[in-house]
Amino acid sequence: MTPERFQELSREESLRLLASVAVGRIVFTHQALPAIRPVHHLVDDGQVIVRGDPGTILLSAVDTVVAYEADSVAADDSIGWSVIVTGMARRLDAASPPGRYRALEGDGYFIQIRPELVTGFHAGPRA
Template sequence: MKPDQIPPTDHTALDEQQCMKLLATVPVGRIVYTVRALPAVMPARYHLGEDGSVLLRAAAKSELVRAVSGALVAFEAGEVSGSDGSGWSVTVLGQAEVAAVPRQHDTWLRGPGQVSIRIRPELVTGRVLPAAPTGRI
């Protein structure tokens, strides 16, 4: 078998710039945090701030806000094809900052009883998932 015919077996790493471009293409990801020392994962709509921060909104009195305020959290987003298993995944690690949303801020973040959660990227990693061999996802 020639080298170009060998199916990829490892995930290809992405650089930070590629990761940020991919994050900008999907509207929903998952925030990963802890509650009473146990891992928790919650889907969340988000968008990227001008500085590359991941911006979420949440109910001010929610368990999520209590758990993440000032904590180190992870945020993951990606896409995977249902037909061949190919895709990508990007993870952002950073401190979560919870704040009231200023009036001049993006209307997407505003809402009654809502606060913003900003995750400033400290570590950004990403991988490309190769297509599975034919017939095996």
């Protein structure tokens, strides 16, 4: 594992990278403790949409400020990039989500995360 140098990414580039992968992790608070779950996502009209399976603890995230992270890790375990979106999570009405949301695996409801803060970095080899 080579030491890395981190470069900040623009909001646009960060959202583009986030949309290029299907799995990320939602970060929230559950029973006053930090909680995190890997989920599938898509980016739709600038909003992050994730699927909450029935019965999971993800309902704790609804109507709170959450973080959502996706990253790329290479075969040599180096971290290529990481994108973190922070914003309010809302539950979407199950009757109204567009058909394209069906690409998200599983049953259950959808959660929309508004990307109020978007940060990202790319790791290159140290100069």
